[in-house]
Amino acid sequence: MGDFDFAIIYNNIPFLFEGMKTTLLLTVAAVIGGIVIGTVLAIIRIANVPILAWIAAAYVNFFRSLPLILVIFWLYFLVPLVLGRPVGAFSSVLIAFVLFEAAYYSEIIRAGIASVSSGQVAAARAIGMTYTQCMRFIVLPQAFKAMIPVLLTQAIILFQDTSLVYVVGLKDFLVSAELIANRDQKLIEMFMFVAVVYFTICFAGSLLSSHLQRKLST
């Protein structure tokens, strides 16, 4: 370990930080987009809206049957074709993540909504609330509270999965580190550092998730 070159990490912090910013931005935007679309999909399926419910189910099953890396790759070529203009790697990747994650989030949210007892719905309807009011004020707040640990776990998985953007050459944290590693022939240092950073963030997230799980279940 005497040869371990800490300076290579230290000297490249600003460059690596830029990569981490892309990784985090992608994670946060994909989590938000995925939860919003996932909630819509879940409600359409639970309310059993004719035709739409079938389409939503097909959507969820379609994306859950594909490897993420394929979706990223496809949309990199598809999005510019559909829009008729180049959009850049970040936008196409973000769209891919939102579409993909929405399928997973919708299943989590569907389970969360189902966990709210039917008696709560009856009580809300009995005081004259509409279906929408009942969802908004009674069911969803309870469902999301119960779901927070699972949503967080899914966000951690998503954070790890963002490293797949290397296939389209987007400069995230991993790709930035790899560039330095290859340029300066410091593969061990850089990949050790990357591993430590990913591990620390994900492990902290897991601890937070299980802490919340315990706290919310009491």
Place this chain on the structure above:
Amino acid sequence: MIHLKNVSKWYDSFQVLDNCSTSVSKGEVVVVCGPSGSGKSTLIKAVNGLEPVQKGEITVDGMVVSDKKTNLNHLRARIGMVFQNFELFPHMSVLENVKLGQIKVLGRADDASEVKAKALLDRVGLADHANKFPSQLSGGQQQRVAIARGLAMDPIAMLFDEPTSALDPEMINDVLDVMVELAHDGMTMMVVTHEMGFAKKVADRVVFMDEGKIVEDAKKDDFFGSPRSDRAQLFLSKILSH
């Protein structure tokens, strides 16, 4: 005020309500009793359309519950309902529970709703608990909040679905006291319960159900004095013998 005419309901091929007819007049207190599985909970939930029925007609204050043109939300806002398991909203304080319907459904102003909610909580003896969450209250206290939540909508009638069945014995009387007081104030009430003491004290009529049918629908004194059906006699002998 509440009329049920030849009401029938099936779950798939299983008939839960079989040609049920009865009514509750304004200011009347009607107790519905019978063995478990007799359909009494289904019957009371049919009154505000929480359980749709396939046959027969239910009218409340002249509005037909099963008519597609009837605005059920409107109708439900005018009928209070109390459930066996209280069903307070656990993510809101007691005060918010009693305010929510007033604000979101009746469109009442926040301050007016608060005044009303506090007055009702005071009436059910829980003014000091307004800012607690439901999980911090005992079952009996939660059920009294649920009654206040129903009353906050200024209902024309109150439905009670086994309001004391989930309670510890020492809590039951607190809830029954509130209900007796309501009855004395002239509230129109339909109450599914096994509490025959309550029925004897305030009921005008008793409806006895068995296997989805209304077997007996009699004035209180007639029901307790000399029930006509064997089934009702057997039921009474079982629950009154202790």
